[in-house]
Amino acid sequence: MFEKLSNELRMALRDANYEKPTRVQEVVIPEMLNGKSVMVQAKTGSGKTASYLIPILELNTKALILSPTRELASQILDEAEKLGKYKGGLNVSLIIGGVSYNEQRQADIVIGTPGRLLDLWGKGEIDFYKFDVVIVDEADRMLDMGFIEDVRMILGHTRPKMIGFFSATIPPEVRKLAKEFSPQIEEIILDEYKPVEEVEHEFIMVKNDWTDKVSKLLDEINNANKVIVFTRTRERAKRLHYLVNSRGIRTALLSGDMPQSVRLKNFYGFKRGKYNVLVATDLASRGIDIIDVDEVINFDAPRDLETYIHRVGRTARMGRKGRAVTFYTYRDEDIIERVKRMLKETLEAK
Numbered sequence: 001m002f003e004k005l006s007n008e009l010r011m012a013l014r015d016a017n018y019e020k021p022t023r024v025q026e027v028v029i030p031e032m033l034n035g036k037s038v039m040v041q042a043k044t045g046s047g048k049t050a051s052y053l054i055p056i057l058e059l060n061t062k063a064l065i066l067s068p069t070r071e072l073a074s075q076i077l078d079e080a081e082k083l084g085k086y087k088g089g090l091n092v093s094l095i096i097g098g099v100s101y102n103e104q105r106q107a108d109i110v111i112g113t114p115g116r117l118l119d120l121w122g123k124g125e126i127d128f129y130k131f132d133v134v135i136v137d138e139a140d141r142m143l144d145m146g147f148i149e150d151v152r153m154i155l156g157h158t159r160p161k162m163i164g165f166f167s168a169t170i171p172p173e174v175r176k177l178a179k180e181f182s183p184q185i186e187e188i189i190l191d192e193y194k195p196v197e198e199v200e201h202e203f204i205m206v207k208n209d210w211t212d213k214v215s216k217l218l219d220e221i222n223n224a225n226k227v228i229v230f231t232r233t234r235e236r237a238k239r240l241h242y243l244v245n246s247r248g249i250r251t252a253l254l255s256g257d258m259p260q261s262v263r264l265k266n267f268y269g270f271k272r273g274k275y276n277v278l279v280a281t282d283l284a285s286r287g288i289d290i291i292d293v294d295e296v297i298n299f300d301a302p303r304d305l306e307t308y309i310h311r312v313g314r315t316a317r318m319g320r321k322g323r324a325v326t327f328y329t330y331r332d333e334d335i336i337e338r339v340k341r342m343l344k345e346t347l348e349a350k
């Protein structure tokens with residue numbers, strides 16, 4: 001299917017080593033090239049980003065892409081620049097809080113977070129009407145983060161010919177919103193909502209919520225290359241980051257209360273291999289794409305099943321292998337039981 005695309009795209013795909021389309025790309029690209037609106041559910045790390053960027057670039061159309069977090073928006077920008085690099089004069093801009101990167105509101109492709117976009121819109125500095133395509137990425141996350149009304153407001157001020165919703169799950173509120181703006185939207189459910197199969201899951205019971213976990217964590221880190229560690233609070237993330245770093249392990253911190261510039265610096269530092277460990281709050285659990293993460297450690301057990309799936313979805317991307325280790329105390333037994341049951345059901349369903 002890639003062979004049917006324009007020269008510029010084929011060259012960019014070749015440079016990116018995208019030899020053939022992923023499953024979601026195989027289904028979504030032709031639909032969007034035909035101008036169809038789509039609501040897509042596909043598992044983590046399956047290539048959803050390129051599945052909407054390729055048609056947008058191929059159609060040379062003006063697109064607005066909504067993303068719940070700044071890190072994610074900046075990743076989409078990277079992918080758009082990678083795939084659009086042979087499109088001379090392509091103008092992509094990022095509109096997110098806290099950074100002024102290439103803030104050209106006249107750009108062909110605008111990627112932004114809802115809050116910042118509405119902010120500019122309120123000041124009359126951006127016009128949503130000119131976009132022919134509107135994409136809502138991580139639609140489920142928009143809902144969780146309380147952005148769904150912002151998204152509705154933005155959609156209400158666009159007149160797109162085509163809409164795309166992309167998510168690892170499609171909660172009822174998201175489906176309702178999609179149908180509101182595109183009654184004929186094509187629903188494409190590729191994967192059930194479950195962890196990717198290439199992850200090996202391990203659960204380790206500990207007595208003490210801090211010291212036992214820390215010593216186990218240091219063992220785990222020693223046996224892995226690139227690790228993301230999740231904690232339940234910012235405070236614990238900060239403390240843990242300090243501690244691991246002081247052991248001479250190159251460690252970065254990612255949590256919501258840090259200045260944006262530092263957040264992006266740490267994120268990219270980890271992505272490029274300057275750090276081996278990233279200590280993060282759940283802010284980092286969705287959408288973040290770092291291909292070679294070999295282990296995810298839940299230093300603190302996740303609150304719910306969704307969070308578990310998203311956290312462990314940071315490893316084993318694009319068919320690679322990965323490991324997920326969860327530390328828990330007796331207090332977490334409930335959620336651990338539920339996670340185990342889900343994993344068992346997933347395995348049996350295979």
Ligand SMILES: Nc1ncnc2c1ncn2[C@@H]1O[C@H](COP(=O)(O)OP(=O)(O)OP(=O)(O)O)[C@@H](O)[C@H]1O
Binds near residue numbers: 288291
């Ligand atoms: N056709 C392809 N061939 C090889 N690699 C690809 C292809 N398409 C995308 N990729 C790579 O796969 C990785 C995952 O893609 P992406 O971030 O779009 O996944 P996703 O489905 O959005 O995941 P999430 O649900 O976690 O957001 C990226 O590193 C991307 O560069």
Ligand SMILES: [Mg+2]
Binds near residue numbers: 138
């Ligand atoms: Mg994604």
